[in-house]
Amino acid sequence: MDIETDGRFGNKRVHHRLGPANGAASSSTSGKVCIHWRAGRCNRFPCPYLHSELPEATAKRPSQSGGGGNVWRNPHSGGGGGRGAGGAGGPNKWGRGPGGADGGPRHKVPDRPCRYFLAGDCSYGEKCRYPHSYSMSDSITMLTPLQGHEKVVTGIALPAGSDKLYSGSKDGTVRMWDCQTGQCAGVINMGREIGCMISEGPWLFVGIPDAVKVWNMQTQAEMNLTGPTGQVYALAVGNELLFAATQDGRILAWRFSAATNGFEPAASLVGHQLAVVSLVVGAMRLYSASMDKTIRVWDLATLQCIQTLSDHTGVVMSVLCWDQFLLSCSLDQTIKVSLCP
Structure with missing residues (x-):
């Protein structure tokens, strides 16, 4: 030094x-x-x-201690600061003191939305100190909640060429939502809990106990695919086949027939000991996750099980293919990353 x-x-x-x-x-x-x-x-x-x-003569506000002089306080110490030195009675110049632009107290804007606004009954309106917003993000903001289901929503789908969003719920209904207005455009009462929902092209598939409900949104064709036993928890499409994961541990497959404009049974994949809860297709393989704590790998060409993964110690809730990797999450509180077989 x-x-x-x-x-x-x-x-x-x-x-x-x-x-x-x-x-x-x-x-x-x-x-x-x-x-x-x-x-x-x-x-x-x-x-x-x-x-x-600065000399005391320049101060216009008395100190909080009762004296007539100006007592400067560190704006970061929590004490009340005097007016800026740039002019008597002028705005706070420090920029980070406890005072606002008018010299009064400045409150930090809460970083969470108003819970009464989210519930639709905030009485303060624009004067509320909490943000009236569904999202604090600068890039993504929720436009409106779609309310109407009375129980858990288990799936959503947007068929190709449709201006309607479809949602299925354990309340036994499928609701149609207008994508322009966000309003419910119709309700289909299935009468049974909906376990899952996907769309492929114009087709909408809904998994319910003991069946898969199918609609073609362009032709209005409707059909039931029977064969499952118990709730259908997951659906997937691959190699021109529709797969349904069932409560009894089987995976049923149907193939679309252009001649009949319908779906015909193709196979029943057996191997899991308990309910299958997740399906994903990737690299000509079907991956199935089950409550029996295993993941099975099926060849889409032969529909045969070619490998069983037993790394999890709890129910495997979901599987995902990403590039050459297979990701899985489980109730054992872990996420496993494996090379796709």
Whole structure:
């Protein structure tokens, strides 16, 4: 560290930093006190700002202690700060003090939406101190909630060429939502809990206990695919086949027939000991996750099981293919990443 001697620059530097002895701003200064000097770390020479407190005569507000002089308070210490030195009664110049632009108290804007607004009954309106927004993100904002289902929503789908969003619920209904207005355009009462829902092209597939309900949104064709036992928990499409994961551990497959414009049974994939709850297709493979804590890999060409993965110690809830990787999550509180067989 370099130490300057008094005979070189020391006394002169101290004199220039203190400014005029009477506290008045000189022509070479701005009339403001150096904030870096206040913090004890100013290293500018010469500094264009005063290195001394402003005289009491410039203060227009009494201190909180009852005296008539201006007592400066550190804006970061939590105490009340005086008016800015740029002019008596002017706005706070520090930018980070507890005062607002008008010198009054400034409150931090809460970082969560108003829960009464989300419930639709906030009485404060625009004066509410909490944001009236469904999302705090700058890029994604919720437009409106689609309300109407009375129980858990288990699936949504948007068939190709349709302007309707479809949702299925354990309340036993399929609801159609207008994509332009967000309003419910119709309700189909299935009478049974809906376990899953997907769309492929114009087709909408809905898994219910003991069946898969099928609609063609372009031709209005409707059919039931029977064969499952218990709830259908997952659906997937691959190699021109429709797969349904069932409660009894089987995976049923149907093939679309252009001649009959319908679906015909193709296979029953047996191997899991408990319910199959998730399906995904990738790289000519079908991956199935089950409550028996295993993942099975099926060849789409032969529909034969070619491998069983037993790394999880709990129910495997979902599987996902990403590039050459297979990702799976489980009730054992882990996510496994494996190379796709």
